[in-house]
Amino acid sequence: MRHIISLQLENESGALSRVAGLFSARGFNIESLTVAPTNDETLSRMTIVSIGDDGIIEQIVKQLDKLIDVVTVTNLTATEHIERELALVKIDVNPNFRAEIDKHIDEHGGKIVDASEDTYTVEVVGKSQRVSDFLEAIDALKILEVSRTGVTGVCQKREY
Amino acid sequence: MKLNGAQILVNCLQNEGVEHIFGYPGGAVLHIYDALDACDNIAHILVRHEQGAVHGADGYARVSGKCGVALVTSGPGLTNAVTGIATAHMDSIPMVVISGQVSSAVIGNDAFQEVDAVGITRSCVKHNFLVKDTNDLANIVKKAFHIATTGRPGPVLIDITKDTTITEIEFDGYPKSINMRSYQPETKVDAGQIDKAVALITQAKKPIIYSGGGSVIGNASEMLRSFTRHTNFPITQTLMGLGAYPATDSQSLGMLGMHGTYEANMAMHDSDCIIAVGARFDDRITGNLDKFCPYAKIIHIDIDPSSVGKTVGVDVAIIGQVNDALNALIQALKDKKLVNIDAWWKQIEQWRGVDSMAYQTKSGVIKPQSVIEALYEVTQGEAIVTSDVGQHQMWAAQYYPFDKPRRWINSGGLGTMGFGLPAAMGAKLADPKADVACVTGEGSIQMMLQELSTMLQYDTPVKIINLNNGYLGMVRQWQEFFYEKRYAMSYMDALPDFVKLAESYGHIGIKVEKEQDLKPALIEAFKQKDRTVFVDILTDPSENVFPMIPSGAGHHEMLLAGRDEMASVNDEGLHLV
Ligand SMILES: Cc1ncc(C[n+]2csc(CCOP(=O)(O)OP(=O)(O)O)c2C)c(N)n1
Numbered sequence: 001m002r003h004i005i006s007l008q009l010e011n012e013s014g015a016l017s018r019v020a021g022l023f024s025a026r027g028f029n030i031e032s033l034t035v036a037p038t039n040d041e042t043l044s045r046m047t048i049v050s051i052g053d054d055g056i057i058e059q060i061v062k063q064l065d066k067l068i069d070v071v072t073v074t075n076l077t078a079t080e081h082i083e084r085e086l087a088l089v090k091i092d093v094n095p096n097f098r099a100e101i102d103k104h105i106d107e108h109g110g111k112i113v114d115a116s117e118d119t120y121t122v123e124v125v126g127k128s129q130r131v132s133d134f135l136e137a138i139d140a141l142k143i144l145e146v147s148r149t150g151v152t153g154v155c156q157k158r159e160y
Numbered sequence: 161m162k163l164n165g166a167q168i169l170v171n172c173l174q175n176e177g178v179e180h181i182f183g184y185p186g187g188a189v190l191h192i193y194d195a196l197d198a199c200d201n202i203a204h205i206l207v208r209h210e211q212g213a214v215h216g217a218d219g220y221a222r223v224s225g226k227c228g229v230a231l232v233t234s235g236p237g238l239t240n241a242v243t244g245i246a247t248a249h250m251d252s253i254p255m256v257v258i259s260g261q262v263s264s265a266v267i268g269n270d271a272f273q274e275v276d277a278v279g280i281t282r283s284c285v286k287h288n289f290l291v292k293d294t295n296d297l298a299n300i301v302k303k304a305f306h307i308a309t310t311g312r313p314g315p316v317l318i319d320i321t322k323d324t325t326i327t328e329i330e331f332d333g334y335p336k337s338i339n340m341r342s343y344q345p346e347t348k349v350d351a352g353q354i355d356k357a358v359a360l361i362t363q364a365k366k367p368i369i370y371s372g373g374g375s376v377i378g379n380a381s382e383m384l385r386s387f388t389r390h391t392n393f394p395i396t397q398t399l400m401g402l403g404a405y406p407a408t409d410s411q412s413l414g415m416l417g418m419h420g421t422y423e424a425n426m427a428m429h430d431s432d433c434i435i436a437v438g439a440r441f442d443d444r445i446t447g448n449l450d451k452f453c454p455y456a457k458i459i460h461i462d463i464d465p466s467s468v469g470k471t472v473g474v475d476v477a478i479i480g481q482v483n484d485a486l487n488a489l490i491q492a493l494k495d496k497k498l499v500n501i502d503a504w505w506k507q508i509e510q511w512r513g514v515d516s517m518a519y520q521t522k523s524g525v526i527k528p529q530s531v532i533e534a535l536y537e538v539t540q541g542e543a544i545v546t547s548d549v550g551q552h553q554m555w556a557a558q559y560y561p562f563d564k565p566r567r568w569i570n571s572g573g574l575g576t577m578g579f580g581l582p583a584a585m586g587a588k589l590a591d592p593k594a595d596v597a598c599v600t601g602e603g604s605i606q607m608m609l610q611e612l613s614t615m616l617q618y619d620t621p622v623k624i625i626n627l628n629n630g631y632l633g634m635v636r637q638w639q640e641f642f643y644e645k646r647y648a649m650s651y652m653d654a655l656p657d658f659v660k661l662a663e664s665y666g667h668i669g670i671k672v673e674k675e676q677d678l679k680p681a682l683i684e685a686f687k688q689k690d691r692t693v694f695v696d697i698l699t700d701p702s703e704n705v706f707p708m709i710p711s712g713a714g715h716h717e718m719l720l721a722g723r724d725e726m727a728s729v730n731d732e733g734l735h736l737v
């Protein structure tokens with residue numbers, strides 16, 4: 001099953017490679033990984049999406065917790081949470097298909113953030129699934145380039 | 161007080177109570193050596209190879225329970241140390257390794273003797289630090305010792321750039337305490353889990369205690385003894401745990417696992433309640449996981465939550481120090497009644513009757529098992545025994561019953577050939593009054609031979625017991641069993657004359673070729689209190705380690721000497737190491 005794991009890390013050089021190294025050394029799978037600073041300048045927030053059965057996810061959480069630079073680990077999937085991903089998609093816009101493409105953008109809540117004579121750059125935001133659905137809806141041949149941020153998320157409770 | 165980084169480092173080490181450092185100099189650490197030279201309460205042991213430094217610090221830590229310290233230079237100094245660091249990491253040994261690094265201004269330029277030390281060691285340390293600013297140094301040293309010695313211990317690397325050691329700053333003393341929000345290793349034992357464990361223990365008809373290295377590292381021998389006595393349960397110990405509970409006691413079933421006793425493995429297999437104490441269910445212990453302990457409820461005591469449920473699912477997890485957990489169990493069991501387990505003990509006595517450690521003697525050859533038995537006799541079971549890796553290691557573990565902890569020193573997790581000799585040197589420095597024996601093989605000893613020279617310089621007399629079977633015996637055994645006797649590269653031609661070799665290093669060499677010479681030679685060796693003696697003993701080249709659970713098999717599918725001369729392995733087993 002797919003799990004979203006959220007970490008707070010000490011903002012130290014090397015902290016990211018400790019996490020990434022742990023996943024490769026122990027053969028855990030990473031679907032996506034995002035990391036950025038937070039309002040507390042001593043901390044970074046990292047969000048990892050991984051796939052595994054409950055035993056593996058439990059090991060992942062414990063092994064992450066064991067890393068000295070990791071301050072907190074939360075399995076968001078085990079609680080009420082909000083998940084978001086953003087994708088920028090550059091699309092080949094042939095006038096014959098423009099109407100169809102516009103329809104897909106509309107249906108998936110996409111936003112055209114840049115347009116040229118024959119391309120669109122579309123921003124899609126939502127659960128990963130929405131991004132994937134959008135990419136699927138646009139015929140693969142029309143996609144020139146995709147850049148997804150990977151998932152980020154927060155727990156809905158005030159504290160956890 | 162204005163000090164440079166190197167002087168600050170030495171000041172920090174003094175404050176940590178460090179008395180011995182094992183190391184080797186080089187360009188990046190010259191300032192540190194200069195500062196060490198001016199310090200007269202830290203003894204520095206100049207090894208002959210950095211791997212020897214780390215194994216030396218490791219043996220020292222295992223015997224003393226203190227944090228071992230090693231010091232190496234950048235580049236090749238660090239890479240040579242990596243095997244030692246990984247060895248310590250696998251066996252959870254408290255250690256701080258200090259490495260020099262090129263100056264921060266040239267980091268990343270592929271400078272002379274630059275390697276990414278933090279990157280290379282990341283997966284084999286508990287934690288590591290790169291220090292680029294002298295102002296950070298004291299705090300990092302404090303953190304390093306704190307991390308290395310608390311919770312589940314392990315090696316911590318401090319990689320220090322050369323400019324950090326040179327820069328002078330105003331130093332206002334070593335920090336008294338350290339607070340790390342991201343590292344809180346000590347957990348209180350959970351009362352709810354104790355209750356659950358007690359419920360299982362009080363119902364157990366076929367209980368067994370399975371104790372590991374955590375009982376040694378956690379200094380829990382006394383408590384383990386009380387718990388075992390209190391319950392009258394049988395106890396088996398892992399290769400890493402030997403000595404925490406006295407092997408000669410009647411409740412002890414000996415070692416379990418791949419080369420464990422019949423009674424230990426059969427009792428594990430048939431048990432209905434296993435109490436794992438500071439043990440981690442590794443593959444040498446469990447054999448085939450699908451066949452592991454099919455009837456048992458499992459209670460697992462460990463300081464490291466990630467050890468719990470890693471390979472084997474457990475019913476009750478007690479996270480905390482072994483001492484605290486056992487103490488809580490003893491208190492909780494005080495007014496409880498246990499099931500009568502006479503029938504269980506009767507069954508165990510039957511398994512004991514199989515006498516799985518019996519071996520065939522042959523006239524004209526020295527059996528390796530008999531060497532260990534003679535060693536036990538001559539040292540009256542009181543020696544510190546370090547070992548290398550191979551058949552000799554298993555025989556030492558099987559035939560030298562350890563009654564006290566921190567006397568059996570071996571690389572169980574990584575299985576590092578070359579560990580034994582430098583570890584013996586470290587052991588002798590930690591406990592100068594003890595007799596120290598290094599049980600080794602002609603293969604392993606050649607991996608760290610150069611430390612014979614260090615041992616002369618620093619006067620660390622140990623007895624090297626070389627079980628010379630002319631083969632990389634453990635490899636040969638697997639080839640005999642699983643590769644139809646195709647002995648690819650397990651025979652070493654052109655062995656040195658170990659007697660002359662020992663002599664050329666300034667030690668005593670004794671060669672033993674006949675059985676009747678064995679005991680007199682050992683007696684003579686141990687009489688030489690202040691000399692290192694290399695006893696080269698020609699042992700039966702064809703002897704195999706029994707009993708054995710072949711890879712892929714279960715505990716109840718053991719092979720016994722005499723009964724099963726040849727092992728076979730299934731396809732699944734062939735994939736295992
Ligand atoms: C550094 C290292 N390389 C290779 C091995 C694989 N290995 C395990 S036991 C063994 C043979 C050891 O031979 P020896 O020291 O003569 O001991 P014996 O088994 O003959 O008693 C080998 C090569 C190892 N454990 N460590």
Ligand SMILES: [Mg+2]
Pocket residue numbers: 550601602603627628629630631632633
């Ligand atoms: Mg050999």
